[in-house]
Amino acid sequence: MAHSPVLIGTRGSALAVTQTTTVANALSELGGFDVELVRVRTEGDINRAALSQIGGTGVFVAALRDSLLRGDCDVAVHSLKDLPTGAADGLTIGAIPGRVDVRDALCARDGLTLAQLPEGARVGTGSPRRAAQLRAARPDLEVVDIRGNVDTRLGRVAGLVEGAPGDLDAVVLAAAGLARLGRLEMVSEFLDPSVMLPAPGQGALAVECRTADAAEGPLSRALAAYDNNAARLTVTAERALLNRLEAGCTAPIGALATVTEVRLHLEAVVCSDDGAKVMLRSAATAELDEDGARALGVRLAEDLLAAGAASLTDLAVS
Numbered sequence: 001m002a003h004s005p006v007l008i009g010t011r012g013s014a015l016a017v018t019q020t021t022t023v024a025n026a027l028s029e030l031g032g033f034d035v036e037l038v039r040v041r042t043e044g045d046i047n048r049a050a051l052s053q054i055g056g057t058g059v060f061v062a063a064l065r066d067s068l069l070r071g072d073c074d075v076a077v078h079s080l081k082d083l084p085t086g087a088a089d090g091l092t093i094g095a096i097p098g099r100v101d102v103r104d105a106l107c108a109r110d111g112l113t114l115a116q117l118p119e120g121a122r123v124g125t126g127s128p129r130r131a132a133q134l135r136a137a138r139p140d141l142e143v144v145d146i147r148g149n150v151d152t153r154l155g156r157v158a159g160l161v162e163g164a165p166g167d168l169d170a171v172v173l174a175a176a177g178l179a180r181l182g183r184l185e186m187v188s189e190f191l192d193p194s195v196m197l198p199a200p201g202q203g204a205l206a207v208e209c210r211t212a213d214a215a216e217g218p219l220s221r222a223l224a225a226y227d228n229n230a231a232r233l234t235v236t237a238e239r240a241l242l243n244r245l246e247a248g249c250t251a252p253i254g255a256l257a258t259v260t261e262v263r264l265h266l267e268a269v270v271c272s273d274d275g276a277k278v279m280l281r282s283a284a285t286a287e288l289d290e291d292g293a294r295a296l297g298v299r300l301a302e303d304l305l306a307a308g309a310a311s312l313t314d315l316a317v318s
């Protein structure tokens, strides 16, 4: 084992391979071992149905986890926002690297901002969270359900990608994914979290490994060194909220934690999924430690439940 490379599992999409390569290089450098990428196809890549209809959470994740548990890879790299909040038997999140831009980004034709889009403009997103917040900001927009990888979605915007005719005025994508793919020039506006709260965990990666390998050895040391405290605290708070609401990554819930000098601040929104312009938004702060972060997420979730969050969206069914 000592001389064989550490096998790093990844989905096959351009975004996944880009972010996994970043992680693999960092771990190799920190741990002084060789790494090798292992591509794993996931249900989310194969199934073309609308993401919200594939059923259950973690469609991008299950195959990578199976591969870890079988020993086909030693480490799996996930986009954190795609990772179900429940613990996986025998697996541990060994590292959460520093977060990149957490915001959602509007990629519109002709450089238009959200405010500049003409009345009735067609905006594509497959995310109920983005759809609800778009409708709240601009009730006149026509929100169009789209799927596909980042390039496919950008190609839907008229005049944005050469050779793609495009049938939409804009799409909304995570700035993080666009940045990792070198496509930030497609962004016409970075949406402020006061308008569009990102998904819990957006802009963060999870480096998962077998629990037994997290305890000792070069891989465990590399993971510990790669872990970023602010990223772990903010993601812990956001995911504790999501978990308490018993919701998954397709629920119309936004959450963003930020570290101020001495406190952790968490803001969240629960949207109604019937297209009505109803949202519940709340915020709270806590001490800067992992228990405090978890408690903060639970507390804010309970505030939202007390305010009627469960009547806005079907929270128990992910």
Ligand SMILES: NCc1[nH]cc(CCC(=O)O)c1CC(=O)O
Residues within 6 Å of the ligand: 079, 080, 081, 082, 172, 173, 174, 175, 176, 177, 201, 202, 203, 204
């Ligand atoms: N649900 C798909 C997904 N999962 C992770 C990212 C990239 C952004 C990130 O790492 O948070 C994306 C694309 C998108 O939402 O635009």
